Amino acid sequence: MRSPLDEQQRHVVPIVLGGVLIISAYALIGALQITVWNPMAAVPGMSLQEIKTAMSSVNEPLVETPVYAWALAGPVLALTVGTFSIVKFPDLPWTITRYFLILIMLGTPTYYFVSFSPGMSLADAFSTTGGDHSPWSRILYGMSILALILLLLTLRKKDQKHGKATQPLP
Template sequence: MVSIVGLIAIAAYGLTAALQILVWNPLAAVPGATLDEIHDGLARRNESISWVAVLTWTSIGTLLALVVVLLTATRVISRLRTVVILQLLILVLGAPMYFFASFSVGMALADAFFISGGDYTPWGGLLGLVSAAALIGTLMVMIFRGKPGMRTART
């Protein structure tokens, strides 16, 4: 069950990151323009947004979480603590994945519209906070161990 909850949380993180990069941030960066107008403006400056690259980067965490679910279902991973640590670490890695996925999009917007390439909505920062909280959670789970063999993981 824990691995499924982790998969859902990680998939939501990836979906939020993809929407932030492909929709919300461009609309906020170029106020008053539609997505079509933004893409037209990018094309006029020989810039583009690769949705394939963005979706590839933002889906890596979901694929890793799916591997954890499968390993838990087949009892390769049976300790609850291990599942929790793995899922939290995947969320921690969401922040650098978000950076890699959003960097070229931010630069394309900056070059085409003469703006800063940073985030214009709070969602990117929120994703960073989720990753930071996951790092703290990982450290807490690693430091404060329960009784050995206390619980096993279930899909």
């Protein structure tokens, strides 16, 4: 039985799968950091439920819906980019790799944006700082920095399209 993907498309599937998995891991770590690890690190000695109850009692609830929307948006965007890339750019593996590296790089500013409100609610409820108290966010920052470095390293790589080299990104 023949595969619905041609040879070029099968060649880029591992790139797409790797990108989707890395972005999904980023989203999971980010969501856990914001909703579980950071609150528990900021208020040691209290359970997560006790922290949420105390925050709600002073009208500073830990609003999680935007965090979950952010955590879902990353993998959905990665799947969309991956599917589109397999169909439209199967002969451009370096370009597809760059797309995923850019998405990973964008994780840090979007993480900061989505974590701001929960962090400030935590800070206001417990008279602490609104920044990260748990070290797990460093994984996210490290992943984004590594993606930037890898992106810069891939700019010289050229895709072979129909026997001709394409121009690298500016």
